[in-house]
Amino acid sequence: MxxxxxxxxxxxxxxxxxxxxxxxxxxxxxxxxxxxxxxxxxxxKAPAKRMLWLARHHWHVENKLHWVLDVTCGEEQARVAKKNGAENLSLL
Known part of the structure; x- marks a missing residue:
């Protein structure tokens, strides 16, 4: 650091x-x-342990938000056949 x-x-x-x-x-x-x-x-300006916690916590929040979105929108099970389907789904 x-x-x-x-x-x-x-x-x-x-x-x-x-x-x-x-x-x-x-x-x-x-x-x-x-x-x-x-x-x-x-x-x-923080000690190394605190910076590690901040980095991990940042990704924890990001992953948690996306997990809720994936589950709510059913993105994991979505079957997109059109070329622009993935882009359209990501806009939701």
Whole structure:
């Protein structure tokens, strides 16, 4: 995590930018290990544990909202035959 952000190209275009965070996730499935890195820019200056919680909580909210939408609209069971059907369904 970095709190010195002045070096970042066009950092002045993000008002309130104070933190650059890199989160590294490591997981092993069936003996195969993969590492994923995600970068975030943020306005709060917080300890690493708090930034991890904020990143996870953000996706929790996003996923929860989409899950409700999927279930309510029945998107998982929808069979779209027309070329523009998927686009039309996503507009709902």
């Amino acid at each position: 970095r709190w010195d952000v002045d070096w970042l190209y066009q950092s002045d275009t993000w008002p309130g930018l104070k933190t650059i965070v890199l989160i590294e996730s490591k997981r092993t499935v069936r003996g195969r290990t993969s590492i994923e890195r995600r970068a975030y820019i943020s306005s709060p």
